[in-house]
Amino acid sequence: MSMFQATFDEAIWHIVMSIPRGQVMSYGEVAKAAGYPRHARMVSKAMSRSEQPLPWHRVVKANRHLAFPENSSLYNTQKQRLLEEGAAFLNGKVITDHVEEDLDALIWGPES
């Protein structure tokens, strides 16, 4: 195992474990918070290398869609776990309990 993976993985795992139940972070946010900006594509690798179970289902794409193909086994598992944690889905986008500015933002998202 490369030196990079050893240190990178630890940093990523630490951030992922810190994501509160029912909330999500994007791959890019996790990478950046771990101290490795521009390493979004490496986050999934680090998570799958963990021997211990991680709340990987709380990591989603920057646009709040799940990273897996819709209806794939992993997509369904992730969606179900997020639903169990109180998150909701609207048009493929995950909506969390995180306090939003207003009702519009909560329902439709900050953008749009």
Add this chain to the structure above:
DNA sequence: CCCTTGACTATCT
């Protein structure tokens, strides 16, 4: 080395 592959992202059309 060069090329391809991703559980990615930002920025155009």
Add this chain to the structure above:
DNA sequence: GAGATAGCCAAGG
């Protein structure tokens, strides 16, 4: 907003 495009970067062949 859906595609296309271009960056991104470690790994593996």
